[in-house]
Amino acid sequence: MLIKTVIRQGEYYDSVKLMIATKELSEFEGIKEAAILMGTDLNKEVLKRTGLLTPESESAAPEDLIIAISSESQEAIDKALDAVDGLLNKHDSGDDESEYRPKSFDSAMKIMPGLNFCIISVPGKYAKREAMKALKNDMHVLLFSDNVTKEEELELKTYARDNGLLLMGPDCGTAMINNVPLGFANKIRKGNIGLVGAAGTGMQEVMVLVHKLGGGISQAIGTGGRDLSVEIGGITMLQGIEALNEDDDTKVIVVISKPPAEEISDKMLSYIKEKVEKPVVINFIGGDKKKVEAIGKVGATTLEEAAVEAVKLAEASLSSSFNIETDEEIKAIAKREAKLIKPEQKYLRGLYSGGTLCYESMLVLRDYIGDVYSNTPLNNKMKLEDATKTVGNCCIDYGDDQFTVGRAHPMIDTTLREEEFMKEIEKDDVAVIIMDVVIGYGTHKDPAGVFAKRIKQAKQKLEQKGKHVPIICYVCGTDEDPQNWTEQKSKLEEAGAIVVNTNAKASQLAGMIINEL
Amino acid sequence: MKKVNDIFGKELKVLNIGLEQFYEDLKSQDIKAVQMDWRPPAGGDSEAADLLAALLG
Numbered sequence: 001m002l003i004k005t006v007i008r009q010g011e012y013y014d015s016v017k018l019m020i021a022t023k024e025l026s027e028f029e030g031i032k033e034a035a036i037l038m039g040t041d042l043n044k045e046v047l048k049r050t051g052l053l054t055p056e057s058e059s060a061a062p063e064d065l066i067i068a069i070s071s072e073s074q075e076a077i078d079k080a081l082d083a084v085d086g087l088l089n090k091h092d093s094g095d096d097e098s099e100y101r102p103k104s105f106d107s108a109m110k111i112m113p114g115l116n117f118c119i120i121s122v123p124g125k126y127a128k129r130e131a132m133k134a135l136k137n138d139m140h141v142l143l144f145s146d147n148v149t150k151e152e153e154l155e156l157k158t159y160a161r162d163n164g165l166l167l168m169g170p171d172c173g174t175a176m177i178n179n180v181p182l183g184f185a186n187k188i189r190k191g192n193i194g195l196v197g198a199a200g201t202g203m204q205e206v207m208v209l210v211h212k213l214g215g216g217i218s219q220a221i222g223t224g225g226r227d228l229s230v231e232i233g234g235i236t237m238l239q240g241i242e243a244l245n246e247d248d249d250t251k252v253i254v255v256i257s258k259p260p261a262e263e264i265s266d267k268m269l270s271y272i273k274e275k276v277e278k279p280v281v282i283n284f285i286g287g288d289k290k291k292v293e294a295i296g297k298v299g300a301t302t303l304e305e306a307a308v309e310a311v312k313l314a315e316a317s318l319s320s321s322f323n324i325e326t327d328e329e330i331k332a333i334a335k336r337e338a339k340l341i342k343p344e345q346k347y348l349r350g351l352y353s354g355g356t357l358c359y360e361s362m363l364v365l366r367d368y369i370g371d372v373y374s375n376t377p378l379n380n381k382m383k384l385e386d387a388t389k390t391v392g393n394c395c396i397d398y399g400d401d402q403f404t405v406g407r408a409h410p411m412i413d414t415t416l417r418e419e420e421f422m423k424e425i426e427k428d429d430v431a432v433i434i435m436d437v438v439i440g441y442g443t444h445k446d447p448a449g450v451f452a453k454r455i456k457q458a459k460q461k462l463e464q465k466g467k468h469v470p471i472i473c474y475v476c477g478t479d480e481d482p483q484n485w486t487e488q489k490s491k492l493e494e495a496g497a498i499v500v501n502t503n504a505k506a507s508q509l510a511g512m513i514i515n516e517l
Numbered sequence: 518m519k520k521v522n523d524i525f526g527k528e529l530k531v532l533n534i535g536l537e538q539f540y541e542d543l544k545s546q547d548i549k550a551v552q553m554d555w556r557p558p559a560g561g562d563s564e565a566a567d568l569l570a571a572l573l574g
Contacts, residue, residue, distance in 0.1 A: 010556070012555075012556035012557065014535055014536050014537055015536075016536050016537070016538055017536075017537055017538075062557065063556065063557055101551075101552050101553065101554035102551065102553060102554065103553070103554045103555075105532075108532050108551050108553060111551055112530055112532075112549060112551050114530050115530045115531070115532050115551065116524060116527065116529065116530050117524070117529050117530065117531045117532070118531070118532045118533075118534065119531060119532070119533045119534070119535070119539050120534045120535055121534070121535030121536040121539065122534055122535040122555055122557075123557070126557060126558065130534050130555075134532070134534075138519075139532065140521075140524055144535070144536070144539075145535070163519065164519030164520045164521055164523065165519075165521070166521055166524075177524060177525075177529060178524070178525065178526060178527065178528075178529055180529050180531075180543070180546070180548055181542070181546075182531075182539075183539065219525060239521055240521075242521070243520070243521040243522050243525070246520075246522055247522055247525055249525070249526075412538075441539075441542040442536075442538055442539060442542060482545075
């Protein structure tokens with residue numbers, strides 16, 4: 001076996017770009033293993049595991065680019081090496097490769113005067129500095145990066161608030177400002193419903209359902225998951241609610257978050273009670289609905305319910321082509337599927353890419369089968385020691401930090417979830433599988449295509465064993481998204497998956513099937 | 518004082534620092550965007566870079 005290592009000093013590419021180029025290079029004819037990565041210690045571990053580590057790559061610095069390829073054939077290696085630059089410099093937008101990219105804020109402002117928004121997704125330890133520079137240059141910020149400390153977050157948010165700017169994040173996956181989708185986001189109709197949320201895929205789910213139900217979104221402000229902690233005190237959420245309250249184009253406000261600390265939840269509710277006359281729908285996912293109703297606003301238990309209530313209050317025209325399945329319809333499917341399942345099949349496995357979608361599913365499932373095991377459980381007693389080893393009824397969030405170190409988010413890189421899905425299919429005690437497929441900007445170009453292929457393979461394996469495992473999928477997205485929701489849904493259905501119209505309904509169906517066994 | 522609402526209804530002009538996919542997505546929708554040529558500062562040592570930034574004002 002030949003191993004070729006090329007080190008390029010000081011050449012930098014982002015992790016998603018490197019992941020995509022690595023994948024494409026690995027598929028070249030005659031190539032056994034390939035990796036294009038930055039020379040960090042973590043990446044050297046990856047090289048070690050795949051047998052690609054050489055003395056050259058071992059001595060590379062974190063700011064050096066490593067290209068490592070193994071093959072039986074020198075010719076295959078040469079061909080692959082020739083292709084590397086083409087793969088790394090491919091631009092989806094068809095931009096001229098020579099297009100000028102500024103190295104500093106000053107030169108960026110010269111190229112495009114009036115820059116008013118900044119998206120930051122550099123590694124966490126560098127993120128605060130870039131975010132502060134953006135704020136000082138009078139830009140609102142979407143801080144996508146994670147691994148930013150609470151102290152840094154507080155400093156950034158305090159500066160932003162004092163200067164009339166938004167600091168959305170850290171770890172903020174989605175936002176929509178002036179109808180422009182930012183980060184992981186879907187293409188949504190413009191309308192009169194404004195959103196503030198501390199839950200990325202939770203916001204996406206509400207926006208997507210509002211759109212399909214005939215409504216539209218004025219603004220969607222992400223806060224980052226820690227905004228409602230005691231230390232941060234909901235700085236961005238309060239700014240967001242205030243801004244939407246004063247915005248003439250926003251008629252209804254929707255607030256979404258996992259249950260905040262009690263004192264922060266009380267602070268939010270009393271602010272809304274005193275200052276906001278507009279209708280407000282609040283979904284503290286799994287939180288107390290009565291507290292919301294006590295201040296004269298609308299409480300919602302699921303993301304689906306939040307979307308339905310918001311559309312009603314916004315008096316948007318309900319679309320006739322989109323229907324959320326009724327409880328009776330879901331029950332009928334559950335009865336039909338349960339009959340096909342063998343007695344030794346007992347458990348459900350939820351394989352999620354969206355953190356809030358996973359969280360919501362566990363809440364819905366609680367009503368049917370009680371608490372389930374997870375790497376991000378509702379109840380700490382149900383925490384899995386090792387999230388790669390599933391037991392009992394179980395929902396895994398593959399977007400959780402432990403799975404994204406040195407690897408792109410599962411909404412971009414489907415490999416890990418594909419592997420885990422195929423493993424679950426082989427297990428004798430698995431009765432039902434649920435998977436979310438999140439589409440839109442920033443995500444994989446054809447996730448349903450990838451999973452449809454896997455589902456077909458799984459169905460063949462099951463057929464050979466004379467077994468049936470219902471595979472329930474939910475596609476979060478719209479027909480205006482680049483991947484097209486209807487097409488993605490059809491691909492999964494054609495492969496034999498049961499596709500339902502909301503995340504809550506997918507989990508309800510899975511819970512009902514388990515109950516029928 | 519400047520308010521958050523000032524951005525509402527204005528044309529977005531976006532500076533993207535990091536994952537190029539976000540820049541590509543904006544360009545594909547004809548949103549005005551600039552991609553920063555960003556790389557880890559000063560040999561990856563963030564403390565040294567902070568110090569340098571402070572020295573340079």
